[in-house]
Amino acid sequence: MAVLTVEDVGLSFAGVRAIDGVSFEVGPTELFAVIGPNGAGKTSIFNVLSGVYRPQRGKVVFLETELLGRRPDEIAAMGLARTFQNVELFHNLTVLDNLMLGRHCHFGYGTLSAIAWFGRARRQELEARARIEDIIDFLELAAWRRHPVRLLPYGIQKRVELGRALAMEPRLLLLDEPVAGMNLEETEDMARFVLDIRDELGIPIVLVDHDMGLVMDLADRVLVLDFGRQVALGTPAEVQRDPKVIEAYLGGTA
């Protein structure tokens, strides 16, 4: 059964159609990619899924619950975590502290209890620490754990951002251009972690990227958009063979 179902979503801004009748499903262990040229509507789709934009038309069901109309924090608490095109971290805080902040949506204690470091707050804090240590090991961040994020190389900052999304214990992960601006080595590292998240942690992923090579290597299925419309949907091999995709996006290089 699908984790996410997007049905005939339509979103316009003052007459500009950002998304025009897009429908797709993401399976429970699927790595699903959305590609398309600038302005195709990729970021708009992510903003709809995470509750930032409210489309005028359509339906989005996440784990059997309708998402449209819910606030971004409610959607995050339901288990839908995202990373951003630009690194969005607390740059003066350490790696450890940034990851701990990713868990705050799981904390169910009040301020007084937290101040007193008592009972439930203490137990949850200890559990959170153990979970964060697992993520630090998984993403090979141990060497940087006490470093302020601003001092880290860009590729490591992106990895910390991924770690913060994992700290939310997501049921679905949205990755917005996870390798944008990375060098080859950083890209290869990130690709390996993305695959490990699907294969070892069993978390389904929706990924948006311009890097056609990366998407074709990693994704189970690919949705191709242009001007907000769905041009093709299928496995990387099917999409690469699709004459509409070749003509419109790959410039005949497929």
Ligand SMILES: Nc1ncnc2c1ncn2[C@@H]1O[C@H](COP(=O)(O)OP(=O)(O)OP(=O)(O)O)[C@@H](O)[C@H]1O
């Ligand atoms: N907040 C907004 N207000 C007005 N127009 C918007 C807004 N967000 C997106 N758009 C428009 O919707 C269309 C799709 O934009 P979107 O950013 O989703 O595309 P994209 O595929 O993510 O592009 P890029 O690869 O450049 O990030 C564009 O025409 C864009 O100008």
